[in-house]
Amino acid sequence: METNGESPYGTDIYTEPDGDPDTIANLGPLAPLAGIWEGSKGVDVHPAVDGAEENEFVEHYELQPIDRQTNGPQLFYGLRYHTHIVKPGEVETFHDQIGYWLWEPATNTVTFTLAIPRGQVLLAAGPAAPDATTFEVTAAVGSETYGILSNPFLDQAFRTLSYRMVVTVNADGTWSYEEEAQLVIPGRDEPFRHADHNTLTRIAPPTPNPLAQGAAGAAAGDTSLGIGSLRNPDGAAS
Numbered sequence: 001m002e003t004n005g006e007s008p009y010g011t012d013i014y015t016e017p018d019g020d021p022d023t024i025a026n027l028g029p030l031a032p033l034a035g036i037w038e039g040s041k042g043v044d045v046h047p048a049v050d051g052a053e054e055n056e057f058v059e060h061y062e063l064q065p066i067d068r069q070t071n072g073p074q075l076f077y078g079l080r081y082h083t084h085i086v087k088p089g090e091v092e093t094f095h096d097q098i099g100y101w102l103w104e105p106a107t108n109t110v111t112f113t114l115a116i117p118r119g120q121v122l123l124a125a126g127p128a129a130p131d132a133t134t135f136e137v138t139a140a141v142g143s144e145t146y147g148i149l150s151n152p153f154l155d156q157a158f159r160t161l162s163y164r165m166v167v168t169v170n171a172d173g174t175w176s177y178e179e180e181a182q183l184v185i186p187g188r189d190e191p192f193r194h195a196d197h198n199t200l201t202r203i204a205p206p207t208p209n210p211l212a213q214g215a216a217g218a219a220a221g222d223t224s225l226g227i228g229s230l231r232n233p234d235g236a237a238s
């Protein structure tokens with residue numbers, strides 16, 4: 001990619017790169033994460049009135065490829081995720097979380113978004129080599145780029161100062177994460193370390209992203225699934 005010496009994006013902020021229709025082939029260090037996963041060895045430590053509470057949990061984590069995304073010259077390949085967590089043998093949601101894992105090949109950066117139904121969102125990122133088997137993303141409250149936003153009650157009572165998640169892809173095909181959020185709680189001397197970890201085993205492969213499905217259909221001579229028809233319900237070239 002052309003650079004102007006300071007930015008990897010050059011000076012033209014409007015022109016979009018072509019990119020590849022096949023997201024799974026362009027996910028860098030996120031490639032081994034694509035698919036549907038389960039893990040029953042999760043451990044959570046969260047704040048409780050008398051200090052901390054620790055629970056085991058069972059997790060179902062879906063990571064599905066999305067079509068490449070551009071911001072002018074910036075190009076991302078990514079996975080949309082949803083993780084749903086319960087305590088062993090229970091139906092009630094213990095934790096629910098959605099967002100995106102994004103890979104930017106031009107800058108070797110992993111970007112991560114998180115939204116949880118406590119009324120809290122964050123955007124985190126970290127550097128990674130394309131073939132890295134471990135990488136880390138971080139966010140800090142107050143940052144205007146990789147920051148954390150909480151609803152007013154949480155911001156006052158359980159203020160999340162920072163967030164960190166480390167992912168490790170294991171040799172046996174599973175992957176593990178360790179994450180922590182530092183929470184400032186009124187009346188406590190030090191931030192509370194709200195920590196979670198789990199190891200996930202694949203139970204189903206990913207579904208190819210829409211553009212990849214379209215390209216595969218076109219290659220097989222299936223005009224009903226062509227890229228043009230995905231963009232245009234008439235099937236006419238767009």
Ligand code: HEM
Nearest residue numbers: 044046047057085094095154158160163179181183194196
């Ligand atoms: C596996 C992941 C997680 C699990 C199982 C989990 C679970 C929990 C539980 C059980 C509580 C206590 C709820 C209560 O007593 O009302 C809690 C509190 C909290 N969690 Fe998490 N959590 C997870 C990840 C996260 C993440 C990633 C964040 C944000 C970055 C987060 C932010 C908070 C906050 C701000 C609180 C304090 C609110 C409260 O205690 O009511 N959690 N979490």
